[in-house]
Amino acid sequence: MKKLSRRAFNTTVGKGIGAAALMTPLTWAYGSPNTHKSQKKLGMALVGLGSYSTYQLAPALQDTQFCKLSGIVTGTPKKEVQWMQQYGIPKESVYNYDNFDDIANNDTIDIVYVVLPNSMHADFCIRAAKAGKHVICEKPMAMNVAECDAIIDACQEAGVKLSVGYRLHSEPYTQEVKRMVSEKTFGNVKYLSADAAYNSRGNPDQWRLNKALSGGGALMNMGVYAIQSAIYGTGENPTSVTAQEFSTRPEYFKDTDETVTAQFEFPSGAVANIFTSHNVNANRLYASCDRGWFELNPANHYGPLRGSTSSGRTIEFPHERQQKLQMDDFASHILSGTPNKVPGAMGKRDMIIVEAIYKSIAEGNVKIPLEFAPMYGFGE
Amino acid sequence: MKKLSRRAFNTTVGKGIGAAALMTPLTWAYGSPNTHKSQKKLGMALVGLGSYSTYQLAPALQDTQFCKLSGIVTGTPKKEVQWMQQYGIPKESVYNYDNFDDIANNDTIDIVYVVLPNSMHADFCIRAAKAGKHVICEKPMAMNVAECDAIIDACQEAGVKLSVGYRLHSEPYTQEVKRMVSEKTFGNVKYLSADAAYNSRGNPDQWRLNKALSGGGALMNMGVYAIQSAIYGTGENPTSVTAQEFSTRPEYFKDTDETVTAQFEFPSGAVANIFTSHNVNANRLYASCDRGWFELNPANHYGPLRGSTSSGRTIEFPHERQQKLQMDDFASHILSGTPNKVPGAMGKRDMIIVEAIYKSIAEGNVKIPLEFAPMYGFGE
Numbered sequence: 001m002k003k004l005s006r007r008a009f010n011t012t013v014g015k016g017i018g019a020a021a022l023m024t025p026l027t028w029a030y031g032s033p034n035t036h037k038s039q040k041k042l043g044m045a046l047v048g049l050g051s052y053s054t055y056q057l058a059p060a061l062q063d064t065q066f067c068k069l070s071g072i073v074t075g076t077p078k079k080e081v082q083w084m085q086q087y088g089i090p091k092e093s094v095y096n097y098d099n100f101d102d103i104a105n106n107d108t109i110d111i112v113y114v115v116l117p118n119s120m121h122a123d124f125c126i127r128a129a130k131a132g133k134h135v136i137c138e139k140p141m142a143m144n145v146a147e148c149d150a151i152i153d154a155c156q157e158a159g160v161k162l163s164v165g166y167r168l169h170s171e172p173y174t175q176e177v178k179r180m181v182s183e184k185t186f187g188n189v190k191y192l193s194a195d196a197a198y199n200s201r202g203n204p205d206q207w208r209l210n211k212a213l214s215g216g217g218a219l220m221n222m223g224v225y226a227i228q229s230a231i232y233g234t235g236e237n238p239t240s241v242t243a244q245e246f247s248t249r250p251e252y253f254k255d256t257d258e259t260v261t262a263q264f265e266f267p268s269g270a271v272a273n274i275f276t277s278h279n280v281n282a283n284r285l286y287a288s289c290d291r292g293w294f295e296l297n298p299a300n301h302y303g304p305l306r307g308s309t310s311s312g313r314t315i316e317f318p319h320e321r322q323q324k325l326q327m328d329d330f331a332s333h334i335l336s337g338t339p340n341k342v343p344g345a346m347g348k349r350d351m352i353i354v355e356a357i358y359k360s361i362a363e364g365n366v367k368i369p370l371e372f373a374p375m376y377g378f379g380e
Numbered sequence: 381m382k383k384l385s386r387r388a389f390n391t392t393v394g395k396g397i398g399a400a401a402l403m404t405p406l407t408w409a410y411g412s413p414n415t416h417k418s419q420k421k422l423g424m425a426l427v428g429l430g431s432y433s434t435y436q437l438a439p440a441l442q443d444t445q446f447c448k449l450s451g452i453v454t455g456t457p458k459k460e461v462q463w464m465q466q467y468g469i470p471k472e473s474v475y476n477y478d479n480f481d482d483i484a485n486n487d488t489i490d491i492v493y494v495v496l497p498n499s500m501h502a503d504f505c506i507r508a509a510k511a512g513k514h515v516i517c518e519k520p521m522a523m524n525v526a527e528c529d530a531i532i533d534a535c536q537e538a539g540v541k542l543s544v545g546y547r548l549h550s551e552p553y554t555q556e557v558k559r560m561v562s563e564k565t566f567g568n569v570k571y572l573s574a575d576a577a578y579n580s581r582g583n584p585d586q587w588r589l590n591k592a593l594s595g596g597g598a599l600m601n602m603g604v605y606a607i608q609s610a611i612y613g614t615g616e617n618p619t620s621v622t623a624q625e626f627s628t629r630p631e632y633f634k635d636t637d638e639t640v641t642a643q644f645e646f647p648s649g650a651v652a653n654i655f656t657s658h659n660v661n662a663n664r665l666y667a668s669c670d671r672g673w674f675e676l677n678p679a680n681h682y683g684p685l686r687g688s689t690s691s692g693r694t695i696e697f698p699h700e701r702q703q704k705l706q707m708d709d710f711a712s713h714i715l716s717g718t719p720n721k722v723p724g725a726m727g728k729r730d731m732i733i734v735e736a737i738y739k740s741i742a743e744g745n746v747k748i749p750l751e752f753a754p755m756y757g758f759g760e
Contacts, residue, residue: 191639191660193573197668242624248649259571261653263641269628273641273655280571280651282668288577288660
C-alpha cells in the first residue's frame with residue numbers, strides 16, 4: 001500500500017475543478033483505474049439488507065478499489081440465498097442477528113457497515129467493534145448523543161476505526177463547496193440556506209415513521225444533511241439554534257416529525273436557515289458571501305448533483321457513485337492512514353445539534369389575523 | 381379612454397410567456413407604443429426627492445404612458461431648481477413640506493406619490509387625500525397597522541384611490557409566479573423559500589437606520605418583499621408565524637433589526653421560510669410543489685430578474701423599468717377602472733404580518749455545546 005502516496009491525481013475526477021482542489025485529500029487517496037487489480041481489498045460485511053444496501057451499497061462495492069463485499073448479516077433467510085448467489089458470498093460469511101458475534105472469527109471481513117434501523121445502530125456497532133472489526137455506522141449515527149458516545153468508546157477500546165455513513169464528504173461537489181469556503185473564493189460566507197427533504201408516500205409501517213426505531217422523523221433522516229450543509233457550507237460549527245416543527249399529515253406521520261425548520265448562529269456571525277421534511281421535495285444549498293454566492297441544486301441526493309455561482313460558473317463533475325467513493329475513502333484510511341473524513345465524533349456532533357433542535361422546537365407561534373384579506377391579484 | 385379596452389395585447393411584454401399569461405390584467409391595460417402621444421396623462425407629484433425618486437421614479441416617469449411627472453415636493457431648495465430645470469416643472473408645481481397642502485389647488489396634479497421616510501408616510505398620504513389627490517404610498521406603508529388604517533380611511537373619505545409602492549405586481553416575472561401558482565403548473569405549492577436582503581454599508585446616519593424614522597430595519601424595508609414572495613408564491617395568506625432576529629454589527633445597526641428569519645404556516649399546510657437582512661446580499665424565491673419547483677434569482681430587485689423551473693425552462697422576459705409599469709397600472713386604474721393591483725389593504729395586510737413577526741421574535745435560543753468539535757475536513 002505504500003504505492004498509494006505516489007498516485008496523487010485521478011484526473012477523471014477533476015474536470016472543471018481548480019488545481020488547488022485537485023490537491024485536497026479528496027483525490028489524494030485514489031489510485032488510477034489500471035492499478036485496480038493489484039490492490040488488496042478489505043472485506044466488508046453489510047449488516048441489514050434493506051433498500052440502501054440493496055440498491056446503493058452492494059452495487060457500489062462492485063466498483064470499489066480498496067474494499068469489496070465479503071459478507072452479509074440479515075434476519076431474512078430468503079435474502080441469504082439471493083445475496084450468496086448474486087455476489088458469490090460464501091456460506092461461512094453469512095450471519096443473522098443472533099450469530100452475528102461469530103464474525104469475530106472471520107478473517108475475510110475487515111469492516112462492518114451497519115445499515116439497520118437507527119435504534120439498532122449502537123448495539124451492532126458496539127458488537128462489531130468488540131468483534132475486532134472496523135465500523136461504518138449509517139447516518140444518523142444513533143438515537144441520541146449517549147449512544148454516539150457508547151459507539152465511539154467501544155471502537156476506541158477495541159482499537160478499530162469508526163466512520164459514519166455521510167457519503168457527501170467523498171464526492172466532488174461537496175469538496176468544491178468546502179474549497180470555496182476554505183479559500184474564501186467569494187469572501188466569507190454570511191448566510192447559508194439548506195433544504196434537505198423528500199415527499200414520503202410509502203408504506204406507513206416503514207421503520208422511519210416509527211419513533212421507537214428511528215428516534216425521529218425528517219430531522220433524524222434528511223435533517224442531518226441540512227445540518228451538514230450548514231456546517232460545511234459556512235466552515236463553522238453553530239453556537240445556537242432556534243427551530244420549529246410543522247405538521248400537515250398527522251395520520252401518516254403518527255409519531256415522527258414531518259417538517260422542521262431551524263436557524264443557526266455561527267461564531268463569525270453567519271446565519272443558516274435550514275429546512276427538512278418528509279412531506280416536500282427540496283434539495284438545495286445556497287451560500288451568500290461578502291462578494292458573491294454559490295449554490296448546489298440538487299445538493300445532497302445520490303447525484304448527479306449540480307451547482308452554479310454568482311460568477312456565472314456551472315459546477316459540474318463527472319458522476320461517480322458517492323457510496324463507492326465513501327467506502328473507498330474509509331478503506332484507504334484503514335490501509336494507508338489517509339484522513340478519516342467522517343470520524344465518529346462528527347456523527348456525535350450532528351446528534352448534539354439534532355438534540356438541540358428538538359429541544360428548541362416550542363409552541364410559540366403567533367397568530368396573524370388576516371380573515372379580512374382576500375388573495376389580492378388572484379382572480380378578484 | 382374608452383379605447384383602452386380594445387388595445388389588449390402588448391406583444392413586446394409577452395416574449396416567452398404563455399397565452400394564458402398574456403390575457404391576465406398585466407398587459408391588459410397597456411396601449412401599444414404608437415398610441416403613446418394621444419393619451420391624456422395624469423399628473424404626478426413626487427413627495428421626497430431622495431435616491432428612489434431621483435434614480436428610479438423620475439426616470440420611469442419619462443416613459444410612462446398614462447402619467448407624467450408634473451410636480452415635486454421637497455424640503456431642499458437646491459433640489460427645486462435642479463428638478464425644475466431637468467424636468468421642466470413649472471414653479472407653481474413645486475412645493476415644500478410647509479405649503480404642501482396648497483397642492484389641493486393645482487389641477488395639473490392628479491396623483492401624489494409619497495416617497496418620504498416611513499414615519500412621514502401617514503401624515504403626507506392623509507394630507508394628499510384631503511387635498512383631493514390620488515395617493516401612492518411607498519412601501520412599507522407606514523410605521524404600524526394603526527397608521528395604515530388612518531391612511532385607508534382618509535382616502536376613502538376623500539373619495540381618492542390609494543396604492544402602495546409594490547413595483548413587482550406590475551412586472552412579468554412576478555405575474556408568471558402568480559400564474560404558475562394559480563394554474564397549479566407544478567401542483568400545489570408546499571414549501572416556499574424567500575430571501576430579500578442587501579448589505580448596507582452606507583451613511584450610518586441614513587433614516588433607514590433610525591427607528592424613529594423607519595419603524596424598523598431589514599424587516600420593514602426588504603422584509604416586506606420576502607413577505608410578499610411568501611404570499612404570492614403560495615397563493616395564500618399566512619395564519620401563523622415564528623421569527624428570529626440576528627445581530628452581528630450592532631455598532632452600525634444601532635436601533636434597527638439587521639437580520640430576521642421567519643416561518644409562516646398557510647391554510648393549505650404550506651410552509652414558508654423567509655430571510656431578510658441589511659447585512660447580506662440575497663434575492664431569491666423558490667417554491668417546491670407537488671410535481672416540481674420554480675424559482676426566481678434574482679427575485680425582487682429592480683431587474684432584470686431571472687427564473688427557472690424543474691422542467692428545465694428558463695423564465696426570461698424583456699426588461700422594462702418596474703416602476704414605469706407600476707405607475708402606469710395605477711394611472712390606468714384611475715383612468716379606466718382596471719384593477720388596483722396594490723390596494724392600501726394589501727399594505728395594511730403586510731404591516732399586520734410585520735407586527736406579528738416582531739411580536740414573535742423571542743429570546744429562546746438553545747446553546748449547542750460544540751467546543752470539542754474541530755472543523756472536520758477543513759485542514760486538520
